[in-house]
Amino acid sequence: METGTVTYGSLCYLVVLLVPIIAINLKLKIFINKKLVWAVFRMVVQLSLVGLFLKFIFELDNPLINVAYVCCMILVAAVSGIKSCDMEGARLFFPILVAFALPSLFMLAYFNMFVADLDHLLNARHTIPIAGMLLGNSLSSIIIGVNTFYKGVRDNRKEYLYSLSLSNSRVEALMPYFRKGLLAVANPMLAGMETIGLVALPGMMTGQILGGALPMTAIKYQIAIMLAIFMVQYLAVILAIVLTSMRSFDSYDQLIA
């Protein structure tokens, strides 16, 4: 098999293609060029550093370091989650942290133990990429789910109050917005699962195949990962909404602005 190797030199061929896009943006007065250049620059630098770092970590393969690395990833995820949700950090940091950590750590251990059947549970080559996959997906789903939930309550304040008076229970009155938040996450995931492979090959599988893995191996991993991601996202959203809402309403059941 002839595996073409991508080098930094060959990446330049792709970067050059950005030039016409920049020109179009200038012409159409779409002011995102600065952002675009900065984003590409950051991507290249960050990934290169991560690559170097991972190489080092994989060679060490020390369980303690691996766990510490995963903990850092969780922290970063929680911080950026809080930022993107427009939430008050101090009050909601802990609930969000738990929402990221619990489902991902559980699934990570479960996955390594039963699905990947590793001899050594905290093997860096599995633990770190899988944790990244789970946390990255939790991040987007927590942002969508939490925002949908609070937007629902905020935009429908009268509805919420009327139903609070009818039900006399905050949990019952919030349930419709909770369902909405959860569905906003679950529906796209299920749609993605349904059409996976028909339109586009998922990123991880593409990477594996390009990297030289057999398609059937790549597919089995993909199915395993999709299931793991689905469950983690689902649980993470539930936890994020439930735990943050415990701190987001005052004792008279009003949303704290």
Add this chain to the structure above:
Amino acid sequence: MIKMDKIDLAFDGRVLFSDFSLTVEKGEKVLISSPSGTGKSSLVKMMLGFVRPDRGRIVIDDQVLSRKTLAACRGKICYVSQDVDLRNEGVADLITEIFSYRSNRESLYTPGALAREMELFDLDQRVLKKTVSQLSGGERQRLGVIICRLLNRQIWILDEVTSALDETLKQRVIQAMADSDRTVVIISHDDLWNASGAIRRVAW
């Protein structure tokens, strides 16, 4: 019984109530008909524990409204909001949901009772098959009143529930409220409420 005792409330720097007191006795019907913008809705929201007064206390049937008694107090009051703010879903589903709430297990709701109420207030059975946004203002108001009656709570608070009804239906709703043994607080600009001798009028 509802007792508001020396209430102060300011909103966005505007004083709505200052040293305000009002007592509604058990079984009494009170019509609040102050002009718009004088805080009628805020008054209702204070009774329901949605808005906390800056000062003063609110007593609902001998219980002072506080964090601890909030659920007990709210459980005694049935509120119909101005636009009957139900979620935009199927009417039949919403009714089932409302009467399956844990605190509503002792309501008067049965499909038969619902049908009788709908007949009393001239509400077509087809309404049940519609979604809330398909209802007219008058249909919503009657639906709100019906839900309120079936919930069987001791205190009713009705915020403009007759504004979109025709004369005959207004009379029917007013009569039903005046005849009930409940404590009723009505917010309305409708003169017809005034005509009923059973109702005390309050304004400020």
